[in-house]
Amino acid sequence: MSTERGVHDADMARQLARKPRRFERLIVGSLFIAGAISIAITIGILWELGSESLLFFLDDDVTLGKFFFSTEWSPQAGSFGIWPLILGTMLITVIALLVAIPVGLSAAIYLSEYASPRVRNFLKPVLEILVGIPTVVFGFFALTFMTPLLRSIFGSQVGFFNVLSAGIVVGLLIVPLVSSLAEDAMAAVPDSLRQASYGLGASRLETSLRVVVPAALSGIAAGVVVAMSRAVGETMVVTLASGASPRNFSLADDSLFGYILSPFEGAQTMTGYIAITASGDISYDTIDYNSIFAIGLTLFVITLGLNSLSRRIVKRFRQEYE
Amino acid sequence: MTDTPDATVVTPPTTVPNPGSGAAESGTSSAQGTGVIETENMDVFYGDFKAVADVTMKFAFNEISALIGPSGCGKSTVLRALNRMNDLIPSARVDGEVRYHGANIYDPSVDPVEIRRRIGMVFQKPNPFPKSIYDNIAWGAKINGFKGSKSDMRDLVQGALEQAALWDEVKDKLTESGLSLSGGQQQRLCIARAIATQPDVILMDEPCSALDPIATLRIEELMLELKENYSIIIVTHNMQQAARVSGKTAFFNVELDTTGQRTGYLVEFSPTDELFTSPRMKATEDYITGRFG
Incomplete structure (x- = not known):
């Protein structure tokens, strides 16, 4: 587009004018909608959880106090205290982390610091395949392999449904998550620090x-923390391996280690209760039906808390290396 | 601070090994006697690629030796071969001999960790640990089996920081992160960290290339002081720096073979004033007068 030097180009203003670019605006618009949908879905879920939970808490048999402080969960008897379900979830999560942290971290250290590139390129995908195995398969593994194994080690004190078997298998399930995230973090540590260390x-x-x-x-x-929130939300393995009876307890009467925290007994988890109840033939608008939303909301709050905790850890403790 | 290593693995020799071997390249009066580190026909490979060929040289005790040469001539590779830092690169391999107090450090029975405890290293870019200034110094001593009390450790840290001419600047903020210091201070912290493990040789790989001229000057002054107690080998891009600080200078050059491989080799290793005023080799003269490189 040549213009004669020093000559005023009357057409220039028009050449420089904004073009409409309708197609581009269409693309931007659809990108925005795609993003908005995921937010809308989250809001929708929250709305559903919240409104149904409200119905639950408005029921005459339920009070907030009993929900949060009672240690008995027997919907048939009209007792809705969430602690037995939280206890089941916590026991399994703790056992899972006791398995996943040492195993996952060791695997990450091996992969990041010891393995040759060839070994690493082979092992990492293999480890990540574990993530792709359907959790129902892990559930069967717990029920038909881990539980019999534990019973042959610890004898008949191990129940057919028990939190130990479920916890160990959930732990194995989240090992790849721990090892993969830990390995990423370790790979991001600059080589200059390793050299400094070797040099000393x-x-x-x-x-x-x-x-x-x-x-x-x-x-x-x-x-x-991410792995922990995965363990809290894990459903299939715990439903299959840890049984369908909530571990109702009384702090005054029950032995703490013999029963309340015993790994050998079964315990229903929050997710397990939701899965069993939602798949059973309960009718709409009963208190049982509404209870699963209250538990779902509690679960949501717990995992949301864990995820924001993980964000805060990263933000607060991120190391600047140089 | 002692200038002899506690020789638990590598015993200093009582006799002079191979008196003639190092003299061929160095060829001056200082070639007599044994050096703290000697290389003999050393080749360094990365996989099939020969990075440096046939390096024979002898580094004297309590002297600053400088390695200079154009990019890609292998001077850093040579430096890293001297304390087995190249071991960290899986494909790296060293042929020939590198002797430390007469012992071949590439002998299969030698533990590279023991070598690096005695031959410390300071890197091109300051690389303090993301720990406090105090812990940066104490860490090396701790992993080297420091058994003293807390106050002994404090003395050690202070001593190392004083030797690195950093104590006055940091004595009131020892608990702050080493990364909070300026680049020049960080590099002196790294030197202090290297000193604290009580090596007898310090290798420096372009220690001033990331620093401004004033910080560079301080490091150079520091090196001249450290020379009293340590043998220092420094790689530098800066010929003036080599001229200012070193007693002997090695000039490396690079040649292309028929397959296009670039292999570095030692051209000459002479007293620094001779190398810069009357180099024996034409290539050296061309390089120091700025005709290439």
Whole structure:
């Protein structure tokens, strides 16, 4: 577009004018809608959970106090205290983390600090395949392999349904999550820190455990919290392996380690209760039906809390390396 | 601070090994006697690629030796071969011998960790740990089996920081992160950290290339002080720096072979004033007068 030098181009203003670009606006608009849909769905879920829960709490048999402080969950008897279900979820989550943190972190250290590139390129995808196995398969694994194994080790004190078997298998289920996130965090630690450590005469183990892991700690902690919220929300394994009876307890009368926290007894979890109840033939608008929404809301609040905790850990403790 | 290592693995030799071998390249009066580190016909490979060929040289005790040369000539590779830092690159391999106090550090029975405890290293970019200033220094001593009391450790940290000319600047903020310091201070912290493990050789890989001229000057002054107690080998891009601080300078060059591989080799290793005023080799003269490189 050549214009003669020094000559005023009357047409220039028109050439510089904004073009309509309708197609581009259409694309931007649809991108926005796609984003908005996911937010709308979240709001819809919250609305549904909230309104149905409200019906539950408005029922004469239920009070907020009983829901949050009673340690008995027997819908048939009209007792709706959430603690037995939270207890089941907590027991399984703790056992799962006791399995997943050492195994996952060791795997991450091996992959990031020891494995040759060839071994790593083979092992990482294999580990991540574990994530793709349907959880119902893990549930069967718990019921038909882990429980018999535990019973052969610990004897008949191990119930047919027990939280130990479910917890261990949920732990195995989240190992790839822990190892993958921890390995990412460790791979992000700059090599200059490793070289500094080796240059001071540190061995590989000292470098891994005392330089790389501390430097990656925020990412590792965030990974653990994400894995924890996955364990809290896990449904299939616990439904199959840990039974369908809530572990109702009385702090005054029951033995703390013999029963309340015993890994050998079964315990229904929040997710397990929802799955069983929702798939049973309960009728709409009964209190049982409404109760699953109240539990769903509680679960939602717990996992939301865990996820924002993980964000805060990353933000607060992120290490600047240089 | 001692200038001899506690020789638990590598025993200093009582006799002079191979008196003639190092003299071929260095060829001056200082070639007599044994060096703290000697290389003999050392080749360094990365996989099939020969990065450096046939390096024979002898580094004297309590001297600053500088390695200079154009980019890609392998001077950093040579430096990293001297304390087995190249081991961290899986494909790296060293042929020939590198002797530390007469012992071949590439002997299969030698633990590279023991080598690096005695031959410390300071890197191109300051790389303090994301820990406090105090812990940056104490860490190396701790992993090296420091058994003293808390106050011994404090003395050690203070001593190292004083030797690195950093104590006055940081004594009131030892608990702050090492990363809160300026670039030049960080590099002196890294030098202090290296000193604290009580090595007898310090390798420096372009230690001033990320620093401004004033910080560079401070590091150079520091090196001249440290020379009293340590043997220092420094890689530098800066010929003036080599001229200012070093007693001997090695000039490396790179040649292309018929397949296009670039292999570095040692051209000459002479007393610094000789190398810069009357180089023995034409390539050296061309490089120091700025005709290439």
